[in-house]
Amino acid sequence: MGFKVAFIGAGSIGFTRRLLSDILTVPEFSEIEVAFTDINEDNLRMVTQLCQRDIESNGLNIRIQATLDRREALRGAKYVVNCVRIGMLEAFATDVEIPLKYGVDQCVGDTLCIGGIMYGQRGVAAILDFCRDIREVAAEGCIMLNYSNPNAMMTWAANKYGHVETYGLCHGVQHGHSQIAKALGRDKKDVDIICAGLNHQTWYISVKTDGVERKDELYPLMCQAEFAGDENIRLDVMKNFGYYSTESNGHLSEYLMWYRKRPEDMEKWINYSSWIQGETAGYLRVCKESRNWFETDFPNWMNEEPNKYIPEKRSEEHGSYIIEGLETGRVYRGHFNVMNNGTITNLPDECVVEVPCYVDGNGISIPKVGDLPLGCAAICSQSVWVQKLAVEAAVHGDISLLYQAGMMDPLTGAVCTPGEIRQMIDEMLVAQEKWLPQYEDEIQKAKERMNGELLPYHPVKGFMLKEKTVEEMAQEKGKYRELASAAAKENVNESGTA
Numbered sequence: 001m002g003f004k005v006a007f008i009g010a011g012s013i014g015f016t017r018r019l020l021s022d023i024l025t026v027p028e029f030s031e032i033e034v035a036f037t038d039i040n041e042d043n044l045r046m047v048t049q050l051c052q053r054d055i056e057s058n059g060l061n062i063r064i065q066a067t068l069d070r071r072e073a074l075r076g077a078k079y080v081v082n083c084v085r086i087g088m089l090e091a092f093a094t095d096v097e098i099p100l101k102y103g104v105d106q107c108v109g110d111t112l113c114i115g116g117i118m119y120g121q122r123g124v125a126a127i128l129d130f131c132r133d134i135r136e137v138a139a140e141g142c143i144m145l146n147y148s149n150p151n152a153m154m155t156w157a158a159n160k161y162g163h164v165e166t167y168g169l170c171h172g173v174q175h176g177h178s179q180i181a182k183a184l185g186r187d188k189k190d191v192d193i194i195c196a197g198l199n200h201q202t203w204y205i206s207v208k209t210d211g212v213e214r215k216d217e218l219y220p221l222m223c224q225a226e227f228a229g230d231e232n233i234r235l236d237v238m239k240n241f242g243y244y245s246t247e248s249n250g251h252l253s254e255y256l257m258w259y260r261k262r263p264e265d266m267e268k269w270i271n272y273s274s275w276i277q278g279e280t281a282g283y284l285r286v287c288k289e290s291r292n293w294f295e296t297d298f299p300n301w302m303n304e305e306p307n308k309y310i311p312e313k314r315s316e317e318h319g320s321y322i323i324e325g326l327e328t329g330r331v332y333r334g335h336f337n338v339m340n341n342g343t344i345t346n347l348p349d350e351c352v353v354e355v356p357c358y359v360d361g362n363g364i365s366i367p368k369v370g371d372l373p374l375g376c377a378a379i380c381s382q383s384v385w386v387q388k389l390a391v392e393a394a395v396h397g398d399i400s401l402l403y404q405a406g407m408m409d410p411l412t413g414a415v416c417t418p419g420e421i422r423q424m425i426d427e428m429l430v431a432q433e434k435w436l437p438q439y440e441d442e443i444q445k446a447k448e449r450m451n452g453e454l455l456p457y458h459p460v461k462g463f464m465l466k467e468k469t470v471e472e473m474a475q476e477k478g479k480y481r482e483l484a485s486a487a488a489k490e491n492v493n494e495s496g497t498a
Contacts (some may be wrong), residue, residue, distance in 0.1 A: 001029060002166060003032055005023060005338055007035070007227065008081070008082045008084055010333070011047060012083045015056070015083055016036065016083065017051055019315075019317060020051050020310060021432055022317060023323060024058070024060065025313070030060050030061075032062065033170075034064050035073040036064055036069070039068065044068065047181075048064050051220035054306045055309075058309045071133050074133050074134055074137050075138070076138065080143070080145070080150050084126060084148050084436055087432045091432050092119075097273075097284075098424065099114050100459055102420055102458065103460050105254075105462045106254045106411075107260075107276070108282070109254065110150060111149055111200045112255045112387075112409060112410075113412060117386070118432065120391070123149075134164050142164065142383055145167055146168045150199075152351075154168065154169070155337050157395060159352075160350070167338060167364065168336065169322075170354060171317060171354060172200060173334075173441075176245075178498040179231075180222070180244065181221045182225055183247075191209055192208075195355075197344075197380050198351075198353060198356045200249065200251055201245060201383055202247075204244060215243070217384075218244065227358075230274070234248070234252055240375075243375075250279065256379070258412055280462025280463045285465060286379065292470050297318065312493070322359050327361075327362050330359070330360070331359070332360075338352065338353065340352065340354075343367075343368055344370070345369075351384045356369070389403070389404050390392075393405055397440075399429075403422050407421050417425065426450055456487060478487050
């Protein structure tokens with residue numbers, strides 16, 4: 001089969017390498033075209049070296065087209081994989097550090113809360129440029145597979161305003177599915193689930209084994225599972241709303257108004273076994289560590305055995321299975337982020353929902369889910385309106401809508417007054433100026449306001465661990481190499497709007 005796959009943000013080295021390995025595991029794809037593009041020449045070079053070596057060791061006659069020219073990479077592509085982080089760690093730091101001065105404590109800050117809203121402003125501006133290029137130079141009917149966060153906002157903008165068929169992909173559903181199977185004492189393949197909601201806020205609304213519904217007996221089993229001590233927030237939400245959520249403690253805690261608004265209460269909800277348990281700015285710390293470690297350790301990657309393109313090594317990421325289903329007709333079922341259009345009937349038609357989808361040679365089919373349980377729908381509804389405000393703000397450079405998105409965000413609104421939110425957003429706009437071309441005029445006004453009389457800060461220190469040095473990480477070399485590879489999607493990607 002001959003078609004072209006292009007990766008935007010290919011400098012996310014571990015993630016790009018994994019996705020390409022997944023795709024090239026499909027026997028029929030041994031002669032496809034592959035293109036990588038990134039704005040960071042060093043990262044592009046490194047990922048191309050690694051992946052080209054893998055290709056050659058597996059006996060395939062594919063030569064990666066690596067280019068800093070995005071339009072050349074996209075030219076003729078049938079599939080585009082987007083895995084960019086706009087602004088890299090420099091911008092990401094402002095997403096979490098500036099809000100701390102205003103009392104807003106985030107663990108990640110890439111999906112909702114004020115960090116996710118601002119990340120979306122940068123990402124939407126970029127993805128609309130990507131979509132323009134896809135419309136102009138890619139193959140007719142090109143499909144974009146979006147892995148970039150905030151996934152729902154990016155996917156929403158690409159479909160509505162970019163006019164490119166786009167599916168948002170995430171692996172949160174698979175992880176929670178594994179936990180549920182463990183709690184039930186069954187193999188994952190024997191547990192049938194229906195998950196529905198929003199990305200990072202999706203709910204396991206049906207859990208069956210042998211055709212029998214088990215969701216109503218799940219809560220006590222989950223509380224007794226070996227992982228229960230690391231999922232106290234998820235289990236508290238399940239206790240109060242009846243359904244298990246896809247997202248881990250740290251993520252989930254910042255999407256809601258209850259768990260991170262009072263520093264004196266936070267400690268009972270988080271632990272330090274891993275950043276994802278809720279550590280303040282934990283993901284930023286891990287990303288910095290992994291970037292530093294990868295830069296040190298990369299030569300060792302080149303000396304290791306190349307990846308083998310075999311089924312046993314194929315990951316659970318949806319991307320390769322979608323392409324395989326569309327090209328070969330093999331049926332695949334997964335949970336993707338799509339425009340709602342009545343799929344979840346008690347959420348707005350115009351939003352992005354994460355729901356079960358089927359892929360085969362006829363395309364991607366989206367069954368109707370119906371109503372979410374009322375409490376789950378209520379939580380998602382609040383998030384949907386934050387996302388809509390943020391998307392419209394990003395597309396139109398509308399600072400009033402951006403302020404409103406911040407005010408309506410559950411955690412931000414629980415901690416800050418409207419005046420504080422406006423000032424915090426002004427400060428973040430100024431700090432992120434070079435990635436926000438749509439706000440050029442508004443940023444000049446924000447600078448003037450920031451030079452005037454300001455509301456006082458009420459900072460929180462949060463619960464932070466010390467960032468490890470490369471020397472400290474070298475003492476546990478295997479552990480940190482694995483972390484660097486796993487986190488590479490987010491922490492070594494230098495992609496942007498160039």
